Amino acid sequence: MNTLQSISQTLKKWQKNYSRLERRENRNNINLKKNPEITNKQNSHKHNQSLWFRLVCKAHPPVMIILSLTTITGVVSYRFYNQPELGVGAISPTRIVAPRDGSFIDEKSTENLRRNTRNGLLPILREDENSTENIKLRIQGRLNQVDEARDILRGNPIIAESILSLEVQEYLRAVEDDKWRLIIENRYSLENLDKEDGLFGQSISELMVYGQRFDRAEFDNLINKVATQRGNYQTALAMLGDFSEINLSDKQVLLNLNEDSWEEAKVKVNDIVNRILTQGIPFGLPESIRKRTVDVHLSPYLSDSLQPIFLPLINNNLRSNLIIDDTETKARAERAALEIDSVVVSVEKDEVIVDVGEQISQSDFVLLDNFGLSRRSINWTGVVTSAGFTAGSLFIFMAIAHRKNKGRLRRRDQFLWWLLSLSVPFISIFDVGYNSLPAVGFLMSTFYGPTVAIANVTLSGGLTLFQTGAMGWEYLISSYASSMLAAIIAGRLRSREELALLGGGMGVTQGAVYFVATLASSATLGTFWYAIIPGALWHGAVGLIYGVLALGISPYLERFFDLITPIRLAELSNPNRPMLKKLATEAPGTFQHTMFVANLAEAAAQKLNCNVELVRAGTLYHDIGKMHDPLGFIENQMGSKNKHEEINDPWKSAEIIKKHVSEGIVMAKKCGLPQAVQNFIPEHQGTLLISYFYYQARKQGEEDSTLDIDESIFRYDGPIPQSRETGIVMLADGCEAALRSLKDATPDQAMAMINKIFKARWRDRQLEDSGLKYEELPIIAEVFVTVWQQSNHERIVYPKGALEMKPSSKN
DSSP states (O other): OHHHHHHHHHHHHHHHHHHHHHHHHHHHHHHHHHSHHHHHHHHHHHHHHHHHHHIIIIISOHHHHHHHHHHHHHHHTGGGTTEESSOTTOBOSSOEEOSSOEEEEOHHHHHHHHHHHHHHSOOOEEEOHHHHHHHHHHHHHHHHHHHHHHHHHHTSOOOOTTTSOHHHHHHHHHSOHHHHHHHHHTTTOGGGSOOOSHHHHHHHHHHHHHHHHSOHHHHHHHHHHHHHHHHHHHHHHHHTTTOTTSOHHHHHHHHHSOHHHHHHHHHHHHHHHHHHHHHOOOTTOOHHHHHHHHHHHHTTTSOTTTHHHHHHHHHTTOOOOEEEOHHHHHHHHHHHHHHSOOOEEEEOTTOEEEOTTOBOOHHHHHHHHHTTOSOEEOOHHHHHHHHHHHHHHHHHHHHHHHHHTTTOOOHHHHHHHHHHHHHHHHHHTTTOSOOSHHHHHHHHHHHHOHHHHHHHHHHHHHHHHHHHTTTTHHHHHHHHHHHHHHHHHGGGOOSHHHHHHHHHHHHHHHHHHHHHHHHHHOSTTTTOGGGGHHHHHHHHHHHHHHHHHHHHHHHHHHHHTTOOOHHHHHHHTOTTSHHHHHHHHHOHHHHHHHHHHHHHHHHHHHHTTOOHHHHHHHHHHTTGGGGGSGGGSGGGTTTSOOHHHHHOOHHHHHHHHHHHHHHHHHHHHHTTOOHHHHTHHHHTTTTOBOHHHHHHHHHHHHHOTTOOOOGGGGBOOOOOOOSHHHHHHHHHHHHHHHHHHOSSOOHHHHHHHHHHHHHHHHHTTSSTTTOOOGGGHHHHHHHHHHHHHHHTOOOOOOOHHHHTOOOOOOO
16 A cells, blocks of 8 residues: 555656646747747757656656556566576585485476477378379370371381381481482482492492382482481471480481380380389489489380480479378377377485585476475566566667657557557467567557567567577567568558558568578478478468458557558548548538648648658548538638628637637547547647637727727637647648639749748747747748649630631531
């Protein structure tokens, strides 16, 4: 009870100090704003002096800091709650003997043996029927090509072997062109050619014999038959042109085989291929072993002349047809692991377990722990160390988040950060082999940007590594890699479809990193790397599931925690949204005003590196309150009589004008707009004076002294712009009507009018909380003039005759 009272008093004291500091800042603001240079310098000095105070008291309330520190520390230090003082590696302070006989199972050593058995077991392979069929079709296709080429040769004119021997016929149809040309040119005087050149000489001799026995006509007919055979032979060779695995002479052997030998060779090749594929070809089988396998199968069945031809023909078309059977492999691994006998540590009564000064081994610890001699208790040193790491991580993250969000941090944001950060070490307690880091990186980047997300997943990953004592680091590093990918990319994407693709990339990254990390850390898996593929696929699936889960719950988190993301803002900016369609229908003039203001503000926001999507969405909804009384605003009167002239009461008219803010907030809440978008409704008007009706009231006051003219009645209720985005929209809203009224003005005249409006807003102190700097106003003014010029460009004046042209009549 005393502790709670102490915390309560501390919180009240911090709040009191913060209120005092805030009042001091308000008193100094008037003098600081008069000179922008002094303002910037003094604000910078004040920022440095109060950074620590504001970081603790304003950006991150003490209650949230205490909640985060205690809960995360409690989870991270989980392993220290029942930690043995006499653990493995500790030095025994005394001699410890066994109080009784005992035999105990060493669960840790047993599990390590079983894990190594699971990981080192060769995978079970099964035939991939599709691969087998494709290999058979590929080799059969090669044989069919040879068949088609041989079919051409079957159409050759027949020459009896009594006229030309088969050997000479094969030679002549394949002989070089120059030698064939020599025969053709000297066919009637072949006796002049050299007859001692092997088959060439034999061919000349046989042709001479035929020429001497028959007349020239018969001789020419023989020459033409040989020429036809040569033509068909060249065509057949051309059909085997893509047979890169065999040379020209091998192709000629295939074409010259007689029909019986060729048919026999085909049957044997198909049989050999079937036997090789039945035995199976595993993935990664070295080329030399595969080639030797084919050679062993060919040797008993094919002649020595055909073996060198079919060896490359078969080997080059063989592929792996065995794949890992994940189900059977896992089942076999589990059976093998269960077959490992439990490691049992035994000791007899009064036997020394560990002597004084000795280091405690794993087997010693099993005995000590089971006898209740390991002195288990809370390891306060570990808990305090955990608290220190957690506090340091929290401070680093708070500083980064505070700087990135410029101090504008909501309680609901901090609560979401706490939940996401706590989920990572909490899941690790259960030792399931994976954690929620990928989903955290995905969501943090989507909601708060890459910088905050990278900081969060890095610090959460570091705390989890400390929590687990670096055990199972392969799981952690793979999930960290996946989460970093999500943290870097998710915040830059602008559609759900892109985020869905990112989920797939997360799965691939997590699976690949797990595969590499496990392979690098295991000496036994260097040869059998495919044994860890099932685990890599599982971790890849886990990464993908976390990506899908994060994508699925993000719309609910956006709504529940009132978050704005580029995708949600893009959806809200869709002109087909019911509220915007209603605005375009019921207040068309206001809708057109809104569109032009949006163009001005969006261009300026892009120039100043503000949140362009937020500016666009906020501007589209900033005047929805005018639908409560559209004709009360001149842009919707469209030439009809001014409603306020009929009222003739500046107080009532001012009430109508001011009401578009309060009514707009009600409408925004009803349609569920985020608070960041709702802020544009009151802040774009700030506490501006409704000058037209105020001066009407003053004029009436001059005529009637009994009237009390209170300026506050004619001012909007505020607040003034609290962000650069709402400040830009205030300026754009103020300049829109003025820019539309300019017809033949020059850019300099437009600039002068804009600067006049800007100075009025600055002097009225409407921008002092927006974060806009005085030196940024000229930049915004230039952007506004550029947009005005683009929307008011000159057009060609059509001649009167062109507008009155009639279609010409056809004769």
